[in-house]
Amino acid sequence: MDPRTHTVLIEIAAALLATEGPQALSTRRIAAEAGTSTMAVYTYFGGMSGLVREVVHEGFQRLERHLTAVRSTSDPVADMALLGRAYRMNALANPHLYSVMFGGASLSGFSLTDDDRQHGRYTLTSVVECVAKCVAAGRFADADVAHVAHQMWIATHGLVTLELGGYLAAPLDGEALFEPQLVALMVGAGDRPDAATRSVRSSRRRIERELSPQAG
Amino acid sequence: MDPRTHTVLIEIAAALLATEGPQALSTRRIAAEAGTSTMAVYTYFGGMSGLVREVVHEGFQRLERHLTAVRSTSDPVADMALLGRAYRMNALANPHLYSVMFGGASLSGFSLTDDDRQHGRYTLTSVVECVAKCVAAGRFADADVAHVAHQMWIATHGLVTLELGGYLAAPLDGEALFEPQLVALMVGAGDRPDAATRSVRSSRRRIERELSPQAG
DNA sequence: ATTGTTGCATAACGGCGATATGTTTAGCAC
DNA sequence: GTGCTAAACATATCGCCGTTATGCAACAAT
Secondary structure: OOHHHHHHHHHHHHHHHHHHOHHHOOHHHHHHHHOOOOHHHHHHHOOHHHHHHHHHHHHHHHHHHHHHOOOOOOOHHHHHHHHHHHHHHHHHHOHHHHHHHHOOOOOOOOOOOHHHHHHHHOHHHHHHHHHHHHHHOOOOOOOOHHHHHHHHHHHHHHHHHHHHOOOOOOOOOHHHHHHHHHHHHHHHOOOOHHHHHHHHHHHHHHHHHHHHHHHO | OOHHHHHHHHHHHHHHHHHHOHHHOOHHHHHHHHOOOOHHHHHHHOOHHHHHHHHHHHHHHHHHHHHHOOOOOOOHHHHHHHHHHHHHHHHHHOHHHHHHHHOOOOOOOOOOOHHHHHHHHOHHHHHHHHHHHHHHOOOOOOOOHHHHHHHHHHHHHHHHHHHHOOOOOOOOOHHHHHHHHHHHHHHHOOOOHHHHHHHHHHHHHHHHHHHHHHHO
């Protein structure tokens, strides 16, 4: 059992999924790129499904890392917007992976187990904590925190999947819809419209400020 | 060119997709069930993708029929909730079809064209009209109607896809999240919380009333 | 009647996931 | 060192897939 081959196979599969999409994932192709035979996929992962499962777990971990990497500011509502941005950007950066993770993109009989989905639900913990902060700060109404967190997740997921599916065309594309969508939900959660708008806009400015040094 | 064979193939494909999922869709299986050969799929649809495309178009039409079949009441906000219910119920009744339509469930290299997606966007026309009514009735703020309609669509789509993916588990399943999600968005659109809650609840009672004679 | 076209059956091709069957290698008791 | 065992991997094969090529019967037009 060579742990290097194990990781190499996952990385190659992830790269193939990212660059050429689900239909590029085949045992023969992966084995060829790894310089081994198709049997490696079976000895290490029990088959194609097992390998895809590992790639999906990797995707969940990456998503979780992106979300926990969001630094909290003094404005919890702005933090929520930052969380949404991080979530959306991660999905847009890895569209095929996101589809397999949440879209149930049925690739050659692969399907997630309840265990896999449990990883996906951890996505919510960051959001729940943020909603709790918003409530504690008096910005959101003292409603069911889990409900509100789910609403944020659902809306962002819906936006992302429709965007990935090509259903949000310019001029009303995902970018133009993201902020008003968040503001509407925040107002629905009890925040004042002007305050929510300010928080969301400030989160955008913060992102732009952080990205500009990298672009320059 | 037998138009009956044409329709029979589509119906069989749709039935297979509905009952056994995407992986049951194969030219050989469909041809066997239709009592013909695999060539029929190619003479009529040019290949598997063409057949799937017809099934998807059928799905869009069925969705549109479900949405336009929603009778408008005296309360446009309740109408919006009824629209959302019809959308969700249609998706839950045809989960595999919905995945192919919007989830980009990559089955054997099939992918939607911009023309296909245009059909999907017609989904919005019912919603846009309903939002316009809500604004006209003074229930929603006089904001961008297209934005609000998109928000409704996005949220309902997000709820449905997460539900289909198995990510909304009891006790916070799709059923428990549907109404608060709608209320939050309606409040975000400018409606008063108590009024929105009443409208959504009345829409649920209306549905229950209409379904009870069928159940008995 | 002949010709061309259409509709579909049959067979074949390349590629897929998966399995069966070697073959080679690694670890280890002695 | 030798011999044994088990794992890692290669090769070949099976059944299924979408697709294409080929053949053939029915029919239309001339």
